[in-house]
Structures are given as structure tokens and as C-alpha cells.
Amino acid sequence: MPFATAPLHLAVALADSGWHPAARREQAADAEQPTRAGFWLAQLRTAERGLLDIVTFEDPLAPRPGGDRLDRVRVRLDPLLLAARMAPATAGIGLLPTATTSFTEPFHVSTAVATLDVVSGGRAGWLARVSAHADEAIEAGRGELSTWSEQELFDDAADHVEVVRRLWDSWEDGAEIRDVAGGRFIDRERIHHIDFVRGRLSVRGPSITPRPPQGQPPIAALARTPEALRFAGAAADVVLAAPQDPQQLPALRAVVADAQAQAGRSGATLHLFVDLAVVLDADERRARERLARLDARDGATWAPGVPLFAGTPARLADELLAWRAAGATGVRLLPAALPRDLDAIADGLVPELQAREAFRRMYEATTLRGLLGLPRPANRYSARLSTASQAAAGPPSR
Numbered sequence: 001m002p003f004a005t006a007p008l009h010l011a012v013a014l015a016d017s018g019w020h021p022a023a024r025r026e027q028a029a030d031a032e033q034p035t036r037a038g039f040w041l042a043q044l045r046t047a048e049r050g051l052l053d054i055v056t057f058e059d060p061l062a063p064r065p066g067g068d069r070l071d072r073v074r075v076r077l078d079p080l081l082l083a084a085r086m087a088p089a090t091a092g093i094g095l096l097p098t099a100t101t102s103f104t105e106p107f108h109v110s111t112a113v114a115t116l117d118v119v120s121g122g123r124a125g126w127l128a129r130v131s132a133h134a135d136e137a138i139e140a141g142r143g144e145l146s147t148w149s150e151q152e153l154f155d156d157a158a159d160h161v162e163v164v165r166r167l168w169d170s171w172e173d174g175a176e177i178r179d180v181a182g183g184r185f186i187d188r189e190r191i192h193h194i195d196f197v198r199g200r201l202s203v204r205g206p207s208i209t210p211r212p213p214q215g216q217p218p219i220a221a222l223a224r225t226p227e228a229l230r231f232a233g234a235a236a237d238v239v240l241a242a243p244q245d246p247q248q249l250p251a252l253r254a255v256v257a258d259a260q261a262q263a264g265r266s267g268a269t270l271h272l273f274v275d276l277a278v279v280l281d282a283d284e285r286r287a288r289e290r291l292a293r294l295d296a297r298d299g300a301t302w303a304p305g306v307p308l309f310a311g312t313p314a315r316l317a318d319e320l321l322a323w324r325a326a327g328a329t330g331v332r333l334l335p336a337a338l339p340r341d342l343d344a345i346a347d348g349l350v351p352e353l354q355a356r357e358a359f360r361r362m363y364e365a366t367t368l369r370g371l372l373g374l375p376r377p378a379n380r381y382s383a384r385l386s387t388a389s390q391a392a393a394g395p396p397s398r
Contacts, residue, residue, distance in 0.1 A: 003253065003270050008320060008358050009330030009372065011054035011096075011273060012047050012345065014040070018337035019277055020291075022298035026337045033338070035077065037085055043342055044086045048093045050346030051360050053371050056127050056220070056332065057082055059098035080112045087120035094368035096125040096220055102153060103131065106163035110207055114168060117212035122367035125218040126164070128236065130157045130228065154231040159199045161219060161235040166194040168216055169379045170206035192381040214369045215376045220273075224305075226255060233259030237374060238271040238330075242306040246326035249274075253327050269374055273330040274323050277304040279337075280344035284311050294336065304334060313348030320349075321358060 016034045017023040024033075033039040047055050057079035079097035087095060095116065099109045109126065117124035130153050148156075175190035194205035220238035223229040232239040233256035241252050253272060260270060279294075281287035291310045295301050302308070309316055320331050335341035353359035365371050 003257070003272060003327070003329060007360065008324050008353065009053045009271065009273070010050075010345075010350075010359065011056060011094075011330060011332040012052055012342060013056045013058065013275070013332055013334045014043055014338070014342075015058040015334075018341065019304055019334040020279075020294045020298070020302055020336040021300075022294045023337040025297050026294070026340065040077075040082060041086060041089055043338060044090050044093065046339065046342050046346050048090050050350040051363060052093055052346075052350075053330065054094040054096050054125070054220075054332070054368070056096045057098060059100060059129065080116065083124070084116050084119055087116060087123070090120075090123075092123075092363035092366075094123050094125055094218075094371060095120055096127045096218075098127040098129050100129045100131050101157040101160040106160045106201065107167065107203060107205075107207075109160075110164040110167035111209045113164070113217050114207065114209040114212040117214055117217050118209075122213035122369070124212070124214070125220060125238075125368050127220045127222075127240075128157065128161055129222060130154055130231070150225070150227050154227050156199055156201075157231055158235050159196075159201050163194070163196050163201055163203050164219075165216060166196060166380070167203070167205055167207040168212055169381055170194055171209075171211040172379050172382050173211055173215070176210055211379065214367050215379065216369075218368055218372060218374060223252075223256075229255045230259040232256060233270070234263035234265070236270075237268075238273055238372070240273050240275055240332055242275045244307055246323055246328075249323070249327040269372075271329045271372060272327065273332045274328045275306040275332050275334060276319070276323075277302075277306050277308045277334040277336060278316060278341055278345070279308075279310040280313055280316065280341050280348065282312060282348070284315070287311050291336070302336075306334065313344055313352050316349055317352040317356065317358070320353070321356070324358075 013019070017026070044055060059076070059079045080099060083095040083097040097113075097116070099112070113124055113126045170192050172190035172192075175187050177184055177187050191206050194203060196203045196205070218237040219235065220240055221228070221232035221236035223232040223239050223241045229239070229241070229252060239256055243249055243252055249272070256270065256272065260266060260268065279287050279291045281290060287310045291302070309319060323331060333345055335345065350359060354361055363371065369376060
């Protein structure tokens with residue numbers, strides 16, 4: 001089966017003061033939050049207290065929608081650098097910073113995520129984002145990409161991911177021999193050029209960074225369109241979808257599974273996470289009132305682009321288990337306002353799920369691949385792997 005099975009996995013997406021455009025104006029919010037390391041560290045520790053699998057860090061390269069409004073947060077911190085700062089201060093949770101394939105070089109992404117995997121002890125991943133926004137292309141100095149079709153953008157993203165994966169494998173395990181007496185630091189026979197040439201990419205390699213502790217840190221991809229679903233199924237380990245109803249999940253799974261098979265990855269374990277925006281309170285009415293208050297402060301009804309839930313942690317637990325029953329292996333929660341809604345996730349939702357035997361009570365693995373039930377992959381360039389495969393096949397036929 002290509003899809004992972006129970007238990008339920010939980011992720012949280014952190015962005016600014018929260019996902020609601022008026023989150024900064026909540027009473028507990030501090031206008032300087034998005035630029036303070038201490039704020040982000042507090043959120044990571046809350047998520048880890050809740051034993052969540054993953055925290056994702058967003059990286060839109062242009063300001064959020066809102067025109068020239070000055071009452072919305074418009075600053076951004078680099079997600080890879082932020083995750084690296086948080087890694088030594090956390091111990092169990094997976095860290096998935098976003099890097100946009102359209103505007104970043106795969107060589108730099110591969111070394112940055114590999115480095116994050118080292119400093120986190122094997123808890124790194126990468127959220128591969130594909131941008132089709134003309135304003136982002138212009139902002140990043142790649143205005144020509146604004147004329148590309150969706151198919152061209154996702155073909156380019158697939159090449160980008162392939163280069164990153166090959167660079168992670170360009171150093172075999174054990175390539176660092178550190179032979180002080182013999183005067184050799186590396187075994188050159190275990191370091192490989194990748195010689196990738198396709199589309200706009202021409203990358204010889206190898207990486208300057210040894211193979212990450214996980215071998216291949218997990219890759220996640222947003223899947224909001226059919227083309228994005230096919231890209232995610234072909235290239236990613238975690239698909240982040242946003243169906244409006246659990247009944248839509250079987251069709252999404254079919255598209256993803258077909259893309260996975262077409263890419264020759266039918267045997268690989270794959271996760272399908274559902275994105276869900278949340279406003280939480282111990283009282284149902286107060287949760288709805290808080291959402292209405294946030295909307296009033298912003299002057300518009302919030303439309304997060306994913307299903308929106310406003311209610312109690314207990315009722316949210318019902319929703320999450322319904323998504324799991326329909327075929328989701330996990331849910332990524334988008335808190336409307338920080339720290340309030342993240343606190344409710346860790347201290348309200350998680351105990352509710354634990355009481356129903358639907359969520360972990362301790363971290364059962366030390367790596368992100370371990371938490372997600374993904375085996376550590378063999379290195380594609382390993383001579384030992386090739387020799388073993390040939391031996392298993394037996395002598396050539398005559």
C-alpha cells in the first residue's frame with residue numbers, strides 16, 4: 001500500500017502571529033512577535049509539549065494579500081535559518097522549513113536542509129513550495145517565471161526535487177573516514193557526481209555536505225490543484241491537501257497514488273495530510289465569537305483557502321478522526337492566533353485524542369522519518385548496493 005496507516009499524525013503550520021489577518025491585534029499578541037527568536041522558541045516548545053510530529057515554517061516571498069494596508073504583519077524571517085536556530089532548543093519534533101523551488105537553487109536547498117538535519121539530530125524535512133504568483137516572481141528577480149504555465153512550473157519543481165535528492169545521496173554513508181594517521185579525511189570512491197541536466201538545471205555535484213543523518217530528509221508538498229497533487233505524489237513523502245469534505249479524499253488519494261506509480265515509487269510509504277485552519281476555545285460559542293471578533297477587526301470574513309473549524313478541542317477531535325476514517329494519515333493545523341490556538345492544540349486537543357487512544361503519549365522515534373514510519377532509504381550511488389543487487393540476481397543467463 002502506498003499510503004501510511006494509523007496512528008494519526010499531527011502537524012502545525014506557524015506563520016507570523018497566526019493565520020488570521022487580524023491575529024496581531026489579539027490582546028495577547030505582541031506586534032514584535034514575528035521578529036523575536038524567543039516568540040518562535042515558545043511556540044516550538046508548546047508544539048513539542050503536545051508531542052506533535054511536525055512544525056512547518058512558511059516562506060511567502062511577497063506580502064500577504066491586503067494591498068497597501070498597514071495594519072497587517074508584512075515582515076518575514078528566513079524559514080531555514082529560523083528552523084536551524086530552533087533545532088538545538090528542541091528534542092523531538094520534526095522541523096519543515098519552506099523553500100520555494102521557483103526562486104531557490106537546489107544546490108543551496110540540499111546543503112541547507114542537510115545541515116539542518118545534522119544540527120537537529122535527524123529531525124529535518126523540506127516543504128517544497130511552487131509559486132505561480134507574478135508578484136513573487138518580480139520580488140525575487142525572476143519576472144520571466146510569471147509567464148510560465150502551471151505545467152512548466154511543476155515540471156521545473158520536479159527537477160528541483162530530483163536534484164536535491166541526488167545531492168543528498170552524492171556522499172555515501174561512510175564517505176567520511178577521518179583517517180588521521182593515513183592522512184585521508186574522505187573516501188573519494190564514495191563521493192559521486194550527479195551530472196543532472198534537464199530543463200533550466202545543470203548540476204554536476206557532488207554536494208559539499210555529507211549525506212544527512214536521515215539519508216533523505218522527508219519532503220512535503222502543498223497540493224491545491226490537480227497538477228500540484230500529481231507533483232506531490234511523484235516527488236514528495238508528505239502530501240498537504242485541502243479538501244473541503246472527507247468525501248473528497250478517495251478521489252485525491254487516487255490521483256496521488258497514480259502519480260506515485262507513474263514515477264516508479266509505488267512501494268514508497270506516502271502520507272496524505274489535510275490542512276485545517278482552527279479557532280479553539282473550551283466553549284463552542286466563545287470560539288465562534290472570537291472568530292467573529294477577528295473578522296470584525298480585519299473588516300472582512302476570513303477565507304483561509306482551507307477548511308475552517310471554530311469550536312472546542314473535543315469537537316475538533318471528532319473532526320480529525322472523521323478525516324482519518326476517510327483516508328487521511330495526518331492533519332496540519334493552521335492556528336488562527338498565536339499563542340492562544342496553539343496552546344489549545346497542545347493542552348486541549350492532544351489530551352482529548354490521547355484519551356481516545358488516537359495519538360501518541362511519547363515520541364517513539366528520534367528522527368522525523370521514524371516518527372512518520374518512513375524507513376531510512378539506501379543510497380542510489382552505493383557500490384555495495386549495486387554489488388548486493390547483482391549477487392542476489394545470480395549469474396547472467398546464457
